[in-house]
Structures are given as structure tokens and as C-alpha cells.
Amino acid sequence: xxxxxDFRNGMCIRxxxxxxxxxxxxxxxxxxxxxxxxxxxxxxENGRILENTFTAGEKVDEIRVERRPYQxxxxxxxxxxxxxxxxxxxIELQADFVENADLMKEGQYVEMMFLADEERVLTCELxxxxxxxxxxxxxxxxxxxxxxxxxxQATLETGAVIGVPLFISQGEKIKVDTRTREYSxxxx
Numbered sequence: 308x309x310x311x312x313d314f315r316n317g318m319c320i321r322x323x324x325x326x327x328x329x330x331x332x333x334x335x336x337x338x339x340x341x342x343x344x345x346x347x348x349x350x351x352e353n354g355r356i357l358e359n360t361f362t363a364g365e366k367v368d369e370i371r372v373e374r375r376p377y378q379x380x381x382x383x384x385x386x387x388x389x390x391x392x393x394x395x396x397x398i399e400l401q402a403d404f405v406e407n408a409d410l411m412k413e414g415q416y417v418e419m420m421f422l423a424d425e426e427r428v429l430t431c432e433l434x435x436x437x438x439x440x441x442x443x444x445x446x447x448x449x450x451x452x453x454x455x456x457x458x459x460q461a462t463l464e465t466g467a468v469i470g471v472p473l474f475i476s477q478g479e480k481i482k483v484d485t486r487t488r489e490y491s492x493x494x495x
Contacts, residue, residue, distance in 0.1 A: 314346070328349045332344055332345065344362075345359075377431075387408065389431075392416070398428070410439070438481070440464045440479070
């Protein structure tokens with residue numbers, strides 16, 4: 308058990324029987340009344356941000372989460388299959404656990420967050436940037452510049468469709484930001 312005096316950013320607690328991480332907190336001592344702690348909590352199961360106020364000194368359950376490296380093996384009717392990089396244990400996840408799954412190709416490394424006490428997967432995150440090849444895009448017109456103000460649609464090797472600048476052509480490798488699903492740069 309921890310109290311509100313132990314709060315720090317990134318601390319994981321159980322709030323309303325859900326695993327949450329403290330994103331922001333502030334101790335407040337008003338002129339009248341008792342002190343309290345304002346917080347913003349991220350629900351680790353669905354990513355939603357919750358605001359809550361705790362009474363100063365209130366006890367909360369601190370939980371332990373672990374981040375583990377996994378490699379994506381393949382996808383089938385049952386879901387996505389991953390292998391732990393060190394123990395070679397394999398697990399299977401449903402599509403709703405993997406954010407931006409259409410940007411993931413076989414052999415891709417991901418990081419999974421586990422609720423350590425229950426050995427339950429909370430999230431599966433791709434690295435911030437992935438390198439993918441463009442399998443189809445319309446041909447650029449002569450005179451197109453390196454301006455990123457106008458974009459065209461491009462289909463990547465994983466089947467995902469994103470917007471790319473006009474000067475990008477089929478067969479090129481590009482770097483994609485997995486957080487925003489946007490083109491970042493060409494890969495040399």
C-alpha cells in the first residue's frame with residue numbers, strides 16, 4: 308500500500324479495480340479545509356485519461372507492471388502470434404490489443420506491458436518508427452517538388468494505406484511514424 312505522499316509520475320496504481328498510471332499530479336493545500344491531491348490517470352487497459360481527486364494521505368494499491376520485448380511472428384484466424392526475445396515463449400493476442408496492427412510486418416519487434424501479478428497483457432506497442440516498402444502508389448507528375456503540402460495515397464507492404472509526398476514512388480522504402488500514421492522520411 309502506498310499513500311498520496313508517495314505519488315510520482317509513471318507510478319502504477321489500482322483505481323476502481325483497473326490498472327492505471329499517474330500521468331500528472333498536484334498536491335493542493337487550500338486556505339480552508341483539508342489538503343488533497345489532483346491527478347490525471349491513464350487507464351492501462353484502454354488508454355483513456357481519467358481525472359480524480361484523492362484526499363491527502365489516502366491509501367492506494369500500488370501495482371507492478373513490466374515491459375517485455377517480443378517479436379511478431381505471424382497472423383492467422385486466431386489472432387497475432389508473438390515470441391519473447393529471451394525465453395522464446397509464444398503468446399497470442401487479439402487484434403484489439405495491438406495498436407496500428409496494419410503497420411506491423413513479420414519479424415517486427417514490439418514492446419508489451421504486462422500486469423506482473425496476473426501475467427496479463429495490457430498493451431502491445433510498436434516502436435515509434437517503422438521502415439516499410441511502398442507496394443503501390445500513383446506515379447508523380449513531372450514538376451512535382453519536395454513540398455509536403457500535397458499528399459497522395461500509398462499502399463505499404465503490410466497493406467496499410469497512408470499519405471506520402473508526391474515525389475515518393477513505388478518500390479521505395481520509407482519511415483512511418485506509428486503514433487501518428489504519417490510519412491516521416493525516405494530510407495536510404
